[in-house]
Amino acid sequence: MMELFDMGKYDFFVWGSIGVFVVALVLDLSTAKSSQKQVIKQIKAKIRRKQ
Amino acid sequence: MTPTRKKRLILVLMVALGVSVAVAIFLTAFRDNIMFFKSPTEVAAQDYPENRNFRLGGMVKDGSMSRIPNSLKVQFVVTDFAEEVKVEFEGILPDLFREGQGVVTIGKMRNDDLFVAEEVLAKHDENYMPPEVADALEAAKKQQSNYGNYKQEESE
Amino acid sequence: MNRIVKFYHEMGSPPSFYRITQHWLMPMLLLALGLTAYGLIEGLFFAPKDYQQGDSYRIIFVHVPAAWMSMFIYAIIGICGIITFVWRMKVAEAVMMASVPIGALFTAVTLLTGMLWGKPMWGTYWDWDARMTSQLILLFLYIGVAGMYAAYEEDPRKAARLAALVAIIGLVNLPIIRYSVYWWTSIHQTSSITLTGGSEGIHSWDMLRPLLVMALATKFYYIYSMLTRAHTYLLKTEAKKQWVAQAVSKKSGAKP
Numbered sequence: 001m002m003e004l005f006d007m008g009k010y011d012f013f014v015w016g017s018i019g020v021f022v023v024a025l026v027l028d029l030s031t032a033k034s035s036q037k038q039v040i041k042q043i044k045a046k047i048r049r050k051q
Numbered sequence: 052m053t054p055t056r057k058k059r060l061i062l063v064l065m066v067a068l069g070v071s072v073a074v075a076i077f078l079t080a081f082r083d084n085i086m087f088f089k090s091p092t093e094v095a096a097q098d099y100p101e102n103r104n105f106r107l108g109g110m111v112k113d114g115s116m117s118r119i120p121n122s123l124k125v126q127f128v129v130t131d132f133a134e135e136v137k138v139e140f141e142g143i144l145p146d147l148f149r150e151g152q153g154v155v156t157i158g159k160m161r162n163d164d165l166f167v168a169e170e171v172l173a174k175h176d177e178n179y180m181p182p183e184v185a186d187a188l189e190a191a192k193k194q195q196s197n198y199g200n201y202k203q204e205e206s207e
Numbered sequence: 208m209n210r211i212v213k214f215y216h217e218m219g220s221p222p223s224f225y226r227i228t229q230h231w232l233m234p235m236l237l238l239a240l241g242l243t244a245y246g247l248i249e250g251l252f253f254a255p256k257d258y259q260q261g262d263s264y265r266i267i268f269v270h271v272p273a274a275w276m277s278m279f280i281y282a283i284i285g286i287c288g289i290i291t292f293v294w295r296m297k298v299a300e301a302v303m304m305a306s307v308p309i310g311a312l313f314t315a316v317t318l319l320t321g322m323l324w325g326k327p328m329w330g331t332y333w334d335w336d337a338r339m340t341s342q343l344i345l346l347f348l349y350i351g352v353a354g355m356y357a358a359y360e361e362d363p364r365k366a367a368r369l370a371a372l373v374a375i376i377g378l379v380n381l382p383i384i385r386y387s388v389y390w391w392t393s394i395h396q397t398s399s400i401t402l403t404g405g406s407e408g409i410h411s412w413d414m415l416r417p418l419l420v421m422a423l424a425t426k427f428y429y430i431y432s433m434l435t436r437a438h439t440y441l442l443k444t445e446a447k448k449q450w451v452a453q454a455v456s457k458k459s460g461a462k463p
Contacts (some may be wrong), residue, residue: 057350062358145330181255
């Protein structure tokens with residue numbers, strides 16, 4: 001199993017790149033979701049205040 | 052000035068600053084790396100800057116690589132198949148550096164006949180393939196050139 | 208034909224755009240995740256080694272799809288910028304601004320993975336060659352578009368028009384990036400795959416397949432991320448409208 005993850009002497013560079021890619025996508029997903037939640041919360045609060 | 056206007060001004064100025072920095076970077080890079088990128092033919096014609104670093108690009112000539120004994124220095128010949136320049140370099144060569152491979156070296160000329168490189172970068176082409184395919188291609192190329200020779204002999 | 212015209216008109220109006228594209232989110236996310244998993248596993252573990260670069264070439268499976276997305280997304284931003292500027296369409300404003308973060312992120316990923324690939328192969332993390340310099344400028348352009356919008360945020364329509372102007376001017380950079388490797392000789396090699404020339408540089412289907420799968424995966428992810436942000440943008444800028452109140456209350460119905 002371990003030899004599957006072995007990238008010769010390029011472990012740092014290959015896994016580093018994959019890490020950069022994955023971290024970037026997770027970051028994008030979480031910020032997109034959190035800003036959506038925040039805006040929906042604000043709008044709901046406004047609607048409640050009106051009622 | 053109102054706080055909004057102030058914020059607006061600062062941000063617009065930052066955008067302007069960013070654009071100018073980008074343009075400045077582009078122009079410097081252009082000047083240093085594109086204008087001062089020389090081939091062995093240009094170097095042979097004395098067309099290179101005297102007292103500043105420039106880039107010499109070409110192929111590492113087959114069989115030209117040698118280590119200078121008792122030092123970390125290596126010597127090799129960079130060729131564009133028309134002219135050749137001898138290059139000396141002290142340091143660690145990149146993994147892809149080998150004879151017959153493209154190379155970009157950064158340094159100065161010494162005495163018109165030796166390029167002293169401070170940096171050596173290996174260049175590779177846009178081809179990717181498994182080793183078996185590379186071997187097969189190589190074999191096919193050889194066979195084809197043999198066949199070509201054979202045909203030539205036949206027609207003579 | 209009538210249906211296409213109807214669809215076009217519906218996509219131009221914020222409430223129906225919101226209603227229609229809401230159903231696309233889940234499928235897009237699932238496709239993106241599934242294809243990314245497949246592409247990365249195949250590319251990292253099963254694709255053959257390269258004859259010259261060994262295992263280090265596997266960086267291609269994230270570097271090249273990210274690079275394609277960085278330019279593809281900027282092209283969409285530019286087109287939406289033109290629509291915003293000329294026709295003042297709200298949905299185009301939303302798509303334009305929603306594309307900026309994900310495009311900037313893909314640009315940063317391209318630069319970082321390129322550095323991690325350049326060090327072992329070329330011998331340097333960074334070189335001021337035409338390809339790398341123009342890609343760095345693309346990152347500045349993304350930041351410029353976002354910064355311009357932020358400067359006028361309290362008036363979103365005006366902010367969007369000014370951001371669109373920056374985006375349109377920046378379109379010049381796209382052909383420069385694309386052809387930089389042909390116009391100026393330096394360290395970066397020329398393209399292995401092009402739309403017109405096919406995949407001449409990649410000689411094994413087992414290498415090409417994961418790359419194409421990753422290219423698709425990033426497209427689907429972009430659609431998901433962009434739509435999510437575009438929805439948020441429309442909810443925020445149309446907050447006083449009736450449809451927003453309905454859409455928001457429906458959201459709470461589904462998830463208490």
